[in-house]
Amino acid sequence: MKKIEAIIRISRFEEVSEALHEVGIDFFTYWDVTGVGNEKSGAIYRATVYETRYIPRRIISFVCRDQFAEAAVNAIVRSAKTGELGDGKIFISTVDDSVRIRTGEAGPESLYIKD
């Protein structure tokens, strides 16, 4: 099982969500974070003009069976991309096991993703 964590622009969230749905990923968890990266944005507070590298981002995180990982990554890249600095990153890692709390079942079956 693979864990996919995508750090995306909040403004692309709806598109990414739909693109994931199309490739069969219907379950995920997300939360808002602050990203520090290449992108900078001009900001003003009272009399101070400054550049901030702290940009609001959203993490979408999900675990899927190995065979879904590639399609999912492609779907995210496709839908999250604007082409400008700061589109974000996707990290893929391996998960040992997964358990569905409601049923206690473990392993791939616990991931209700239609094949």
Next chain:
Amino acid sequence: MKKIEAIIRISRFEEVSEALHEVGIDFFTYWDVTGVGNEKSGAIYRATVYETRYIPRRIISFVCRDQFAEAAVNAIVRSAKTGELGDGKIFISTVDDSVRIRTGEAGPESLYIKD
């Protein structure tokens, strides 16, 4: 060392926290997220009735020695379960190393979990 990430209902948090304590897990980190899964909930905003799949959830995340993982997972399943759709998932993965910032010590000793 194993990393356990449990996505649970916020309303089960207290119970999970106690159940973990009972199996010797006294240290963890949590934050609130939005989950997208099987569960749906009816919502109304002004004149629009709609169904939302965005449900508030909480992630409990901790790293423990291998031998604690199973007990911890069982404790979470036991305490977080309501039996209804949306009880959440637990993901187990392997962590290479852990460091306690205060002392700089690395490896299992950095995880103050009583055996």
Next chain:
Amino acid sequence: MKKIEAIIRISRFEEVSEALHEVGIDFFTYWDVTGVGNEKSGAIYRATVYETRYIPRRIISFVCRDQFAEAAVNAIVRSAKTGELGDGKIFISTVDDSVRIRTGEAGPESLYIKD
């Protein structure tokens, strides 16, 4: 590629950020969490004095090439340490792959970290 997740005191954030910069880590993502650990803090709410183990913390998370991991961990330990209970933990794990959304490029090149 290694994923480093550091759970630190919010008050040390600026220092950690600078220390990471010095060792060449310019990209990361962070969010605020609640930590449960050794540290306790006295609290009062209306007529009730109590001790809480729920302490505000910040997670700094980033993925870097293997050869940067050690320096990064050292930098964090150095900068996040106050010596008092509750300085936090660093967890290191292995990531399979990384993709830059803007360009679609995968692997270490997607991590813009100067060598």
Next chain:
Amino acid sequence: METMDFTMSINTFWVLIAAVLVFFMQAGFALVEAGFTRAKNTTNILFKNLMDFCIASLGFWALGYGIMFGAGSGFLGEIEFFSNVDHGEALGLPNYAFLFFQLVFAATAATIVSGAMAERTKFSAYLIYSAVITLVIYPISGHWVWGGGWLASIGFHDFAGSTVVHSVGGWLALVGAAILGPRIGKYKNGKTNAIPGQSLVLGTLGVFILWLGWFGFNPGSTVSFADPGLVAHIFMTTNMAAAAGAVATVITTWIRYKKPNLSMTLNGVLAGLVAITAGCDVVSPGGAVIIGAMAGVLVVFSVEFFDKIVKIDDPVGAISVHGVCGAFGTIMVGAFAVDGGLFYGGGFSYIGTQLTGVAAVGAWAIGTGLILFYGLKYILGIRVSRKEEENGLDFYEHGEKAYN
């Protein structure tokens, strides 16, 4: 330009402005209660605070006003539909000016209860409660004191409603919270847990708004500006009691809990205000400082008492602030009234009268409260299900979160 009846114009103007300030207290209550409870129940608590005012407006206009001010007997006014009998005339006020002023008072009594019963009461049951208090409970005991009833006859003094408004609300809150039972998690294995409210910003803003409203509540109860000195006097006593209440609570919490505590001090301000309400016209500013300060200390111990000894879960402290300090302040009139008070050589009889009033109104509120809340409990149910409570009332009762 028509010629003006200056007296009537000034008095009416004054009464209406005071009423507007009292109206705004609704916003203050809404904020305090939202601030002192958790975010998952915020839609619900705001909604209750809005609707109790609306229902009180309709109910007091439709019937309550007549029951309170109608001639009737010493115990009860009269059924006068839609406020069609003029009770302002005797005061030199248009009927609707006096009605509007009294209506916002009735709504204040109604809204006190929502805080004590917050985070677990059914919305529908709360709406029914709101109707009953403004149609029946409040107007009847109100009649005793302000409608020419039997307490008025024996010389009971409650100028602006420490007892008539606040302690009625407070005792109903007590009964309601007791019958409801505590919130899940409040008491566990014999331990009393703190359930911190979501926002002290909301709480503090709410208290400032309430304090503002009290400058209508107390001095407005003159329902006349014939005596400017009296009105000004009441501004001073009201303000000094609030300030002294806050300072006393700060000191008490600093000593008792080692740190100055804001959430309790917000209650301390209100404690001072509630306590001075009965005697704001007859005590001196110095007396007001003493009454306010005592209330500011009392409220701390009262909150602890209900929270830890009696174990009645009152998320905002309504029982202590409105019930206990309301009763306390009313009794203190007998001690501090410049004319006839114990400390001014008046003997104990004044205190006796005050005690009678406090006890009678308290018994009435508690008695009717028991009938009302037990009735609601067995007929309709007053408490939401465990699941609703755990997930928040906003989610199940309204399908609408307060924050997005």
Next chain:
Amino acid sequence: METMDFTMSINTFWVLIAAVLVFFMQAGFALVEAGFTRAKNTTNILFKNLMDFCIASLGFWALGYGIMFGAGSGFLGEIEFFSNVDHGEALGLPNYAFLFFQLVFAATAATIVSGAMAERTKFSAYLIYSAVITLVIYPISGHWVWGGGWLASIGFHDFAGSTVVHSVGGWLALVGAAILGPRIGKYKNGKTNAIPGQSLVLGTLGVFILWLGWFGFNPGSTVSFADPGLVAHIFMTTNMAAAAGAVATVITTWIRYKKPNLSMTLNGVLAGLVAITAGCDVVSPGGAVIIGAMAGVLVVFSVEFFDKIVKIDDPVGAISVHGVCGAFGTIMVGAFAVDGGLFYGGGFSYIGTQLTGVAAVGAWAIGTGLILFYGLKYILGIRVSRKEEENGLDFYEHGEKAYN
């Protein structure tokens, strides 16, 4: 002590206090609009609400006052720079008292639009719109009704501005929102999506503040305290309509959506208030309850209509609350006016006059609105870019987030 002209002092005092309450409605609008929109546009919406008041202040003082109240013709007042002609004297008021009162009314009309056009309108275009409405659009139709113009002559009755203020704002909101187009994501594949606002706390506090302000808006429109009974009467009708509006909306949403809904009920309160504004002086409290309740039902269906059928995206419901309920309430004067209304045996002619006024002012607002917003669209652009909208106006237009 100089001797006082009591009549003038009391009237001026009253008008200024009423104006202060109306002024504070600006804060109410700011909070409601901030609460009903998303956090990424909060700096922007607050800023617009602040600046429209400032621009309206300057513009109405510089020119609008003269255009509205200058003798002129039945259609138009006069160009009088910096309010240098006294229009208060005839009313027994200092010119500046009357000016200030009228100025805050003009600002109210101006600020209504920002909510309907929220989350996608260019800041610069909005500022220009603010100037045009207070310099031209509002004063001209205002002149017809309140400046002795042709609608006043035919007996059109709009006491405090259901039509003059609210529906002008509402129709401009309609035109503006229509020309702007919906927010991204509001309509997708023929489906209407809910875009929940960030905070019902802000929304509720805003509505309480607006309700408070209405106690200046309606009774203050007497611009005199010569008739205390009338002022008190207006307090009652205003309050009862608001309360009835809320209750009606709660019931409607409970039946229609299965759950009592707060966000819509907040609109219901305002619907009741807007609807009673025209006739608050001539309908009875009972009539006010009926008008308020009807508006509370109407607003639900109106919001649905614009949201789902016409598909004009109005984030706060300004079109329905101010436009539709403003028109509705104005017409209802013809039915419920105690003196001459249809239900009091007055026949249909009163309603006819009211309809004329509503239609004329509506046509004026829509006509000038079309010119204004299309003009702005083609000359300057009124809508921010897709990117700005997606990332939030705060980010690109101001470089300043509302929350940190």
Next chain:
Amino acid sequence: METMDFTMSINTFWVLIAAVLVFFMQAGFALVEAGFTRAKNTTNILFKNLMDFCIASLGFWALGYGIMFGAGSGFLGEIEFFSNVDHGEALGLPNYAFLFFQLVFAATAATIVSGAMAERTKFSAYLIYSAVITLVIYPISGHWVWGGGWLASIGFHDFAGSTVVHSVGGWLALVGAAILGPRIGKYKNGKTNAIPGQSLVLGTLGVFILWLGWFGFNPGSTVSFADPGLVAHIFMTTNMAAAAGAVATVITTWIRYKKPNLSMTLNGVLAGLVAITAGCDVVSPGGAVIIGAMAGVLVVFSVEFFDKIVKIDDPVGAISVHGVCGAFGTIMVGAFAVDGGLFYGGGFSYIGTQLTGVAAVGAWAIGTGLILFYGLKYILGIRVSRKEEENGLDFYEHGEKAYN
């Protein structure tokens, strides 16, 4: 009905209502300061704002009133315990009406400082400061101008307190902030960093409430409604200066920082209000627009100056808004006063007098401020430890977070 002394009733009524509006400014200050600082210090800043009002109430009543208004000498009033000497009579007011009005002014002066010293000042030191300013510093310089002291004799004109209230607060803020030193992280390696406040919603609501309060502050300073034209005039000048201040700041920030900036514009509104306070009775609305607009520009450069050149860290801009614009506005009276001002042919002497007053009061405030804050620093300590500051004052000083 007793017969009424209409003059006294109207005047008292007016003074008390104005005082209520000024009282409510406390909530405005609390919100602005909470909004402009970080969430980790919110309990602390709210608490300070609440307690300074309470302490000022007690202190001004106990002693300050006599020191300010007691006959005494040109430099000092008298020690009169508990306001037991009547200073209202001469004005045709009940003593307590005048006292209450003056008390809320004293509290305003006191509360200004908390913002500039926010996020790093010890709670206990702040409480002591609050007592000293209302017991000593403010009443003495207040005596010079409003208590019949030496500045009154030479013709210094400060109608509602640009200097007496605002610049005293501003200069004390300057001294306090300077002695405290900047917040950790404000200046690093010679760079000035922005430390954005937590919420512009709180900031904006606070500014609206302050603006509202100013309609009590300025026109209320007539302490009489004998001249309705004057009161109305002051409403207009006050409002126009605020509006012009905002517009001027928007334009200035738009040019200087490329984008219209809300956080600074909020200061711009206050700058306009503070600046017009001295001359609101003697300048024309046009003059008010000019003064307000100049203050709106000035405040931007002043904030930059203190922030970047002098490097005194003032989180909310109190020094610039109250100190600098207060002084500026006072001096401008000499230029724009319709009767005797430079631009109305009055020559330079008026400006000279104004400068004298500004300088004398400034020197007094700065001198006593130095003694006070250095004294506190060496005896008690005024700054929290590094650890407390980093983790937030709420955590260590109160054990209570503002948000949960």
